[in-house]
Amino acid sequence: MPIVVQKYGGSSVADAEKLGKVARRVKEKRDAGYQVVVVVSAMGDTTDDLLALAKGVSADPPRRELDMLLTCGERISMALLSMALQEQGVPAISFTGSQSGIITNDAHAQARIVEVRPYRIQDELANGKVVIVAGYQGVSYKKEVTTLGRGGSDTTAVALAAALEAEACEIYSDVDGVFSADPRVVPDARKLESLSYDEMQELASAGAKVLNAQAVEWAKARGITILARTAHGQGTGTVVQELAVPTDSRVKGVTADAEMAVLVANASVPLQELLEFLDARAVRGRTLAHDGLPGAPGRTFLAIPLADVHGPEALQRELTTRFGTAVEWRDGWGTVTCVGVGLNADWVPLRKALSAAEGLSARVHAVSTSPLQVTLLVDKAHLKPLTARLHRELLGS
């Protein structure tokens, strides 16, 4: 029997009623002749609530303990979904990431999957059971519990689909796939029928939460086709694969990212030293601009995702101790990014983006372009209006 991996995000398993609906959907798939592996995220805002609990105890919680705490969220949903399925007469069993053979490196809070040994899952599938796996977590080769970074359940699903040679990897959320912009911000956003891995990775890295960037990276490396679709409706969703179907517009989507801090380093800070400092603390990010001209009062702009920084206040203090006022911490800025293939073939997309910002009197602090994206760094207050305006001007609605 073919294997299918389905992943249900936090919004799809937020309460008992929704868990019941998910169980019915899983049952339908099984009745249609599939062996089903279900990856679940923590219910609703559970991960944020657990993080807040930790913050109540410590400003900069030790990452190992944070992982122990945060993995509980997914354990709750996996056990409840297994109960809901068994209640509907479907044999099911739940496994933690560790029991599922998700082996990671030891980078707590941002672990990367290095190997998947899904033997217990395969045994239980052979026993006719639906297997439910706690997403977002694994175990390191030192036998420590780890988490994969925010949104990491998508990565669990793709990695399992690859290891089990599944026929499909279906990622369910509260929207029917990937849209040309966040439908909550741009109600006219259009659903995209298909996207390439590269386009999706770019959108996800620039803030489109609907799929996780690392999951797309895995899918690309292993040739896994992802189907993103709604958990509670009958939409056709979006297919993410090697090649996308071409569309009229070069720009496929516009997305914003507010969950960042921007480090502005002046010319006195050797860039190598700052990057080494960040690497030593496992703080990732992207460069938005770097002016390295000799003699120029050059500055470097580095955007770092706040979701990855569990003690931002402590990090700020350490930055000040090490670099003084030469590195500024700005948390009032965010990015708007247009994604599509060949965006730097000419200057038109960047010109349009700049004039849209000008039309809103939004000061542009930095820009960055690549063949796949054009990004503007603006005040957070401008992110939503600028996303809507760029969508209208570049995608026609």
Ligand SMILES: Nc1ncnc2c1ncn2[C@@H]1O[C@H](COP(=O)(O)OP(=O)(O)O)[C@@H](O)[C@H]1O
């Ligand atoms: N381009 C986009 N297309 C679709 N949804 C998007 C996009 N950008 C942001 N989103 C947001 O992503 C949300 C789904 O992702 P997420 O909240 O992580 O779901 P889940 O908790 O189910 O994993 C949607 O509710 C939507 O607001």
Ligand SMILES: N[C@@H](CC(=O)OP(=O)(O)O)C(=O)O
């Ligand atoms: N619960 C984790 C992992 C996850 O993937 O969640 P979701 O699928 O709801 O984005 C988080 O909130 O980051």
